[in-house]
Amino acid sequence: MTGQVRGVQLARLLGQWHALPGRRRSPDYAALAGAVRGLLADGRLPLGVRLPAERELAEALRISRTTVTAAYRQLRETGHLASRRGAGSWTMLPGNHRVASTGLWTPLDDREMIDLGVAALAAPPQLLAAARAAAEDLPRYLGGAGYHPTGIIELREAVADGYTARGLPTSADQIMVTSGTQHALDLVLRLALAPGGSVLVESPTYPNALAALAGRRARITTHGLAADAGWESDLLLGSLRQTRPKLAYLIPEFQNPTGHLMPASLRERVVAAAHAVGTDLVIDESFVDLPLDGTELPPPTATFDRHSRVVSIGGMSKPYWGGLRIGWVRASAPQVQRLAAVRVGVDMASPVLDQLVAVHLLADAPAIVADRRTQLAAQRDALLGALAHRLPDWRITVPRGGVTLWAELDGPVSSALARAAEDVGVRLAPGPRFGLDGTLERFLRLPFTLPAADLVEAVGRIAAVRYDLDRTGRQRWREPAVIA
Template structure:
């Protein structure tokens, strides 16, 4: 595969408002901004960056400044290629495990250097004991499946039936034939994009949204068409008319929406708005793809399952166990019309050959627990959400953190457009976060920061204290008379 080339215009769009008066030398600020883009995934690895002369002309800087920035990034391991050679994005060896959790663990010396870093780039919970128990039972049942070839294109029948039963409990009549098992919800979206979208086609989505969805849309060669969520305090709605208008105006073959505890805002679309959206799209050729990864994570108020039971023929649903169970269990699914499922099963053969049988058997065990494990986690998440909001209000009172009804994170509004700078400084303080612009396009959301509340309360306290120091260093000193917590803080 030919390595990707990042053009100057693309890099500048990602950089946004990277330079700030009084924040240090220009080359250091530029290097820090590029480093953050690499760390949070907005710049892919092994991608060729613009040449020093080209970037200097585009940014209105001297070539010496850009050369110094590139040189610092090379010294730190974030760029490869010597002076005069093409600069390609990279990660220093000690960063690979944190960027790619599936990689092998770091050597002991490197772990000691990074043991104090708190990583909040992923809003996920660790596995609980039910995961191990489910795998033990799955191993006991595995021999019964060994005589077969193991290639289950649509997924094991019993897992498809267990997923279908979950939809029926939500008031959505569903059969196993309407389910396709995937490697997580993201993999399901990729399959749908391959089936539905051609290069140059428009894909409408609510803005902000799940970052990897934007990446998948771009990778498919499609044109991302964002429709902004209202950004006023207390406003929980969607721009229903804007969504429908964008779908029709751009003749979009697909709209990707996260209506149930939207990632990152935590919002949930009301039933009335869902019905208005379906009415507005009636007769349209747009396939409505709903990402329901967080649908079961309602923490306060009525459950989201009632609103999510609104259905329509040209509606496809993506589900996953990564947020409600464990990210390491790469099990997701697509719920759609039988004809769509059959087409997906046929087309996936050129992409992947299905999901491992053992994981599917473990998923059956977990889905058949009657929701007991998730019910036990909701009070824990509720307490952590409220604790984080209270600590942020106490120590960073100029931040606005609406209380989401569900999901796994807060969508904090910052006192100024400082998200990228703050995230960069927070990394220096030992906290890794995804900056607001990671959840949008064209440099949006510099006044926003996603704050997962999936860690224990003592670690959340430590995160807040480090953010206080980071905020002071970017020139947004918090006003609070409250001292930092005196109890010891455990970090991992």
Template sequence: MTDATLSARALENLLGDWRGAARGAVYLALAERVRLLILDGRVSVETRLPAERELADRLGLSRTTVTAAYRHLREQGLLRSLRGSGSVARLPGAPAAMPAPPASLQLDLSKAAPAALPWLAEVAREAADELPAHLGDSGFDPIGTPALRQAIADRYALRGLPTSPDQIMVTIGAQHAIALLSRVLVGRGDRAVIEAPTYPHAYEALRVAGARLVTVPVSPHDAIAALTSSDDEVEALERAFARANPSAAYLMPDFQNPTGRSLDESGRERVLDAAARQGTVIIADETTAELDIDRAFEPLPLAAYGPPGTAVLIGSVGKTVWGGVRIGWIRAEPTLIRKLVAVRAPGDLGTPILEQLLVTRLMPRMDEILALRRAELRAGRDRLEELIAEAFPEWHVPHVDGGIATWIGIGAPVSSQLALAARSQGLLIAAGPRFGIDGAFERFLRLPICQPVAETEAAVQALRVAWESMAGMPAVDVGLLPAVV
């Protein structure tokens, strides 16, 4: 019997604006949206869905409509009925209950982030020695210590973008920064441009703020490597800005997660110019910007390519120092920084002082940190490419030149099924639809290149067993999703 239960309210939130895209019978539109939620993992396998009457009341539908939707999902093999337990999510061809992962193997490749710096504990002890000097006040710090803000500003200056401390706000990681900016820059019903695929927690933050999302496709890195500019994507962004007149756009200009694509300097200028014409503010996520392996050019931070205020920059130490050090920042014009401080209090009352002291000590050593990370990324990328070529010669692995992950084409719309099968081998991976809207990208799989080589080798071995276990299983019917993405 399943333990996970989804309430009608929770399912309503996951469904989003499913009615706006409805075509034909309402029950089919509802079934289609639930299907996509199951396929991309937002509704986990073995989760009990709300009772038909409960969901009908919540959505303002007749029970007959919900009953028909559930019946349609059962016919597709995406729900099964348990006596006394209602309707439970499943995937076609998957066993009714997955076996427990073997205790000897627990690998998590769903998180593309490296382990902590080898000298992090030592620096943390040094930072703790500084703490007594900061214990005389309340400790609530909504903007960041002066020393850390200066250190972050100095880092931008070294990268070619003069910055003053009053342009910096320290946050509790990059995700916190994205959420704050979404609340300030986006009003309910405003349009916001995002890339597709993209970092899923970014579009979730924009949706929570009430944004209507406008997607622009991004190609995997080596699909555009021969071009002088990623013209197709840049032209699509220009059209999206002109047509949708968005209040904000979330972009990753460097080593985009998950594709690994970087915009060249011409593309950056064009995107900033198009945004400035519409008054669109670009939220530029630069958490991976300096994780270069062998990129052919060294761009400036995105804000250097356009008028002041057109691009707001986000950074963090999660991909360089360690994800457990929850320090990020926003670089923006002082007027926007003041607005962000004003809206921050309902969500949190400040960034931890001890972690700020730690990062203040590490910022002057960032070149040393990046040298270590780049060597790790090179080894991880090269070994992953070798292993995938041997184990899965039919898969396409883009040769990324930096960043934290690669966006692999697996040749069939079975990414969600593969993620489920991998779980039974003790391996957690991020299926392609997790990075898209409404279940797209079933033909893709994101794998990190920032893991230790030994873990990568074990993971690919588990992935091969999972792939072979799917032989003869029917592929998930992806219906109206595009055949090529």
């Protein structure tokens, strides 16, 4: 089912459209059409959504219907709107242009490259001690086959204790250990989503989640996040009710890439709306351990679940180390058993030694995570300072946690900037990688997981190529390595 945006909702998204730069040089209808194109380019207005009728939008904006009619006509002429008499008008992009959301390439072993495509930290110093302790524990498991489809009991208990400490009582039977968060998502999709099933995601969102959904040939609809404010509650709930997707994939804690934190009130309403329309929620908690500046976390989304609609996934990659491929699923005990049955067709179990390392790291979690938060806050502030000094026209909402900034650029140049930056030794993840259909060209994700000196150096190089970008010829395309 195609989603629909109501007149008051579109008016809210458009904001002060009549006060945009260049407004006095263009008539009302052209300014309105330009504002709608801007929403499409930013991903805040999804593609394939039906716009309000001309009269409805005119009333919501308090302008004449003639102005809306002319704006819609211009949008049709530029290829941003398709209309059928008696049926309405739907958003689109010119020429059916699409950009693939996936893109995993083998990284070059180039030590001179500053890689801002991967939002992950180096290993903590405690990892070596945890590995030694795990090796000493390993003999206890050597007498068995080593296959534990749901994970070893020590790790499942440790993960369950973490949820309980956050106010969500959880038993080990509700935890399944996986080979990373991406593996957790893949298993949930295999169990809960038939090929071609419908899924609602945020825009922008995590590129590898889009790749997993593409692997299931999912029919994806999007909810556009505001760069400065995050989720528009009425639009998000309206999308659930209108499209009635089989699944919704959301990142409530320090959303990747925007860094937004979903308030408790919206979490509760989303769970209630999902239950009402029969949608299962897949909640990605990859960044839940990384609030900064003393930010207080809302309750876990699953706290509001009374009908086993919420499946939570998380892992060790962001707060600990990406090379430790340990993730997990939190669900009802019957769902965990069904996931285990699905898993044996993919892999038998996660490595026992890696799981033992994770047990020891989680036992030392308070000290490790506190150090990580201090490190990330300092690196974030260094990156913000460098951007304010070298690229003051870029707009950035300071995240309250996580590991990334979502920068709104001074023009739709994200992909071109990424190509140019590659030539000066900086690897970037351009905005379109985080959305569908070629949108988000005015945005760029910038992780602050590297040392402060590297981040400042990277911004200097980016600024240099940005200022030359409009005066140089087309750059040769070099595919980025890994976006994570």
